[in-house]
Amino acid sequence: MQLIDCPWCGPREEVEFHYGGQAHVDYPAKPAELTDEQWARFVFFRDNPKGPFAERWNHSVGCRRWFNAVRDTHTYQFLAVYKIGENRPEIPGART
Amino acid sequence: MTPPGADLPEHPDFLWRNPEPKRSYDVVIIGGGGHGLATAHYLAKNHGITNVAVLEKGWLAGGNMARNTTLIRSNYLWDESAAIYEHALKLWEGLEDDLGYPILFSQRGVLNLAHTEQDVRDSVRRVEANKLNGVDAEWLEPDDVAKICPILNVSEDIRYPVLGATYQPRAGIAKHDYVAWGFARRADEAGIDLIQDCEVLGFRTEGSQADGTARVTGVRTSRGDIACGQVALCAAGHTSTLLDELEVSTPLQSHPLQALVSELLEPVHPTIVMSNAVHVYVSQAHKGELVMGAGVDSYNGYGQRGAFHIIERQMAAAVELFPVFARAHLLRSWAGIVDTNPDASPIVGRTPYANVLVNAGWGTGGFKSTPGLGWCLAHTIATGELHPYIAPFSLDRFVTGALVDEHGAAGVAH
Numbered sequence: 001m002q003l004i005d006c007p008w009c010g011p012r013e014e015v016e017f018h019y020g021g022q023a024h025v026d027y028p029a030k031p032a033e034l035t036d037e038q039w040a041r042f043v044f045f046r047d048n049p050k051g052p053f054a055e056r057w058n059h060s061v062g063c064r065r066w067f068n069a070v071r072d073t074h075t076y077q078f079l080a081v082y083k084i085g086e087n088r089p090e091i092p093g094a095r096t
Numbered sequence: 097m098t099p100p101g102a103d104l105p106e107h108p109d110f111l112w113r114n115p116e117p118k119r120s121y122d123v124v125i126i127g128g129g130g131h132g133l134a135t136a137h138y139l140a141k142n143h144g145i146t147n148v149a150v151l152e153k154g155w156l157a158g159g160n161m162a163r164n165t166t167l168i169r170s171n172y173l174w175d176e177s178a179a180i181y182e183h184a185l186k187l188w189e190g191l192e193d194d195l196g197y198p199i200l201f202s203q204r205g206v207l208n209l210a211h212t213e214q215d216v217r218d219s220v221r222r223v224e225a226n227k228l229n230g231v232d233a234e235w236l237e238p239d240d241v242a243k244i245c246p247i248l249n250v251s252e253d254i255r256y257p258v259l260g261a262t263y264q265p266r267a268g269i270a271k272h273d274y275v276a277w278g279f280a281r282r283a284d285e286a287g288i289d290l291i292q293d294c295e296v297l298g299f300r301t302e303g304s305q306a307d308g309t310a311r312v313t314g315v316r317t318s319r320g321d322i323a324c325g326q327v328a329l330c331a332a333g334h335t336s337t338l339l340d341e342l343e344v345s346t347p348l349q350s351h352p353l354q355a356l357v358s359e360l361l362e363p364v365h366p367t368i369v370m371s372n373a374v375h376v377y378v379s380q381a382h383k384g385e386l387v388m389g390a391g392v393d394s395y396n397g398y399g400q401r402g403a404f405h406i407i408e409r410q411m412a413a414a415v416e417l418f419p420v421f422a423r424a425h426l427l428r429s430w431a432g433i434v435d436t437n438p439d440a441s442p443i444v445g446r447t448p449y450a451n452v453l454v455n456a457g458w459g460t461g462g463f464k465s466t467p468g469l470g471w472c473l474a475h476t477i478a479t480g481e482l483h484p485y486i487a488p489f490s491l492d493r494f495v496t497g498a499l500v501d502e503h504g505a506a507g508v509a510h
Contacts, residue, residue: 001404015405019394021349040495044347044438048336050398073350073396 002076006059007067007083020056022046023068024088050074052091057081100363101383104271105198111277112156112284117291120323121149123477124315126296126338127330128152129161130272130463131455133279133290134470135328135477140286141194142471143478148288149324151317153295157276160332163400163432164463165355165389167368167379169206169267170231172505173222176488177441178229181461183485184468185266191467195278199270200382204367206267207241207248209417211256211373219262222505226264234263245367247420254416256374267368269379269387272463279470294319298341299327305343305448312342312452326477327452333398333433335456344447347494348435348457351392352402354410356429360384364420374413386424388414389460392434402431434459441500444473445482445490453477454491461502 003011028034028042047053053073058066070080070091080089123139125132128150139145152158168188170181192199210216219235226233238250241261250258284290295318303309314323329335333350361384370377378388390410393402407429415422435457437443442457442465455473458465472483482490493499 014403021396036495036497041345044494045345046347046349047345048349048396048435049340050334050337050350053396055396071395074398076395076397076399 002078004057004069004078005081006062007081008063008065009059012059012062016059016061018058018060020058020066023054023056052079054088100360104200104382105274108277108281110281112280112290115289115291117149117151117289117294117317117319117322119321121289122147122325123328124148124322124324124326125150125328125330126315127332128156128290128292129159129330129332130157130276130279130466131332131469131473132328132330133157133276133283134466135330135473136283136288136290136470137195137279137286138470138474139477140283140288142474145478146287148283149322150283150288150290151294151296151315151322152290152292153318155292156280156290157273160432160434160462161272161276163355163430164272165377165379165387166269166272166381166463167206167267167377168201168270168464169264169368170464171206171208171222171226171233171262171264171267172502173225174500174502174505175229176500177502177505178226178231180468180472180485181465182229182231183471184465187467187471188268188270189266191275191278195282197274197278197281199274199278201268201270202382203266203268204379205244205263205265206368206370207236207245207261207263209241209261209369209371209373210259211371212259215373216259219260223262232264232266236261236263245365245369247364247418248369249417249419256416258417269368269381271382275466291319296338301342301449308450310449312449325451327449328473328477329452329454329456330473332456332458332462333435335435335454339447339454342447342449342452344449346443346454346456346491347437348443349396349437350398350433350435351395352397352399352431353389353392353434353460354402354406354429354431355387355389356407357381357385357387357427358421358424359427361386361424365418369417371413371417374417376410376413376417378414378418385427386421392436392460393431398433400431400433434462438494439499439501440503442489443491444469444486445476447491
């Protein structure tokens with residue numbers, strides 16, 4: 001188990017958090033105009049890199065707020081945490 | 097009584113050649129695990145195609161094939177899944193003869209426990225669906241469950257009482273290493289090159305995805321470039337990283353799935369027990385280890401290890417269901433990397449590259465499907481026609497909406 005640094009609460013144990021998948025997946029600006037292919041991309045298709053990955057976490061048994069993190073999917077190390085709405089920090093080698 | 101493990105065969109004095117890669121093959125299979133080796137075997141056996149290389153970045157069958165919990169069953173709910181897994185189970189039943197090699201396939205049956213009224217209804221529904229598909233299945237009340245597995249706690253005063261179970265008597269376990277070695281030996285005997293320590297770094301391509309002319313002309317590997325007629329991607333959890341090189345995106349998400357074994361014990365557990373609700377599944381290996389698995393870790397990961405709190409939860413469930421396990425010592429734990437999809441079913445079939453087939457996303461079902469998938473993928477490579485058993489699992493189902501969705505019958509959450 002590792003400590004995850006909630007941007008509001010500080011470091012807390014991993015069991016307090018809920019994983020939310022890839023971050024920065026924007027809802028379509030004009031949903032009525034999307035093709036089936038484009039809908040499928042929005043709903044189902046996600047990146048799956050081996051390395052730094054921008055993803056969402058929820059501090060579900062703490063402040064219950066969502067935040068973003070860049071985590072290395074090979075080492076599982078958290079490289080950055082940042083609040084929703086903030087820009088993704090520059091991480092060398094990050095694809096997403 | 098025969099001591100546990102006495103029926104294990106001696107190690108053979110010959111395994112397989114370790115050839116230098118040729119500069120060109122008709123078929124290149126990427127991934128030397130169970131699926132890649134089975135595909136190679138059936139290419140040779142069923143279709144006489146032997147100008148084939150199986151490329152493995154590590155050692156043969158050292159990835160998920162060496163990390164799974166070896167369960168084999170076909171009691172899936174939906175027709176598409178029942179078809180491919182039952183095809184596989186029938187092949188398992190004759191595989192020892194086919195490979196001329198012991199695989200210790202032991203049809204000891206599987207119990208899938210129900211702990212809530214809704215579990216009971218879903219389970220009975222699945223039993224009836226199984227029967228309609230020619231899959232052996234029964235619904236058992238708690239007393240009958242206890243007759244099959246006497247060490248299981250079926251009392252009413254535990255947190256999640258056992259309200260019954262589905263039972264598939266033909267389900268079983270096999271010795272995973274022996275399965276891989278059996279396939280590898282047969283493929284090698286047929287002249288197929290099994291090339292270890294050969295990592296695929298990228299591809300040589302021609303044409304474009306936009307106008308449908310894209311093809312792969314060769315693979316770039318850590319042991320040089322290899323030209324190829326056709327390519328089959330069988331790299332399990334790492335398939336996404338290969339598809340990234342080809343600029344093909346999929347819904348695949350890779351997660352660690354932890355498993356663990358106890359010290360060696362006398363034979364106490366005669367069958368396989370799985371529980372979705374409290375999330376543990378257990379069988380006893382031929383030598384005597386209790387082999388256990390749980391749900392996947394929630395986050396994406398390639399690290400072949402997981403978080404300890406998953407193990408803690410799994411052990412709590414195991415000890416409640418099997419009080420006799422309370423004094424057993426955990427010997428080791430590990431994780432395989434399961435590639436999962438939103439509908440908990442694999443992606444098998446064509447890609448935007450005319451000569452590249454993908455086989456991935458088996459989640460927790462990869463081992464049990466090994467011979468069935470190998471058979472169908474070999475057919476597809478040899479004939480150019482998707483085998484009917486894999487056709488429902490094409491990548492375009494996420495666009496057409498023809499999703500399969502086997503969460504209902506999968507043993508774990510993924």
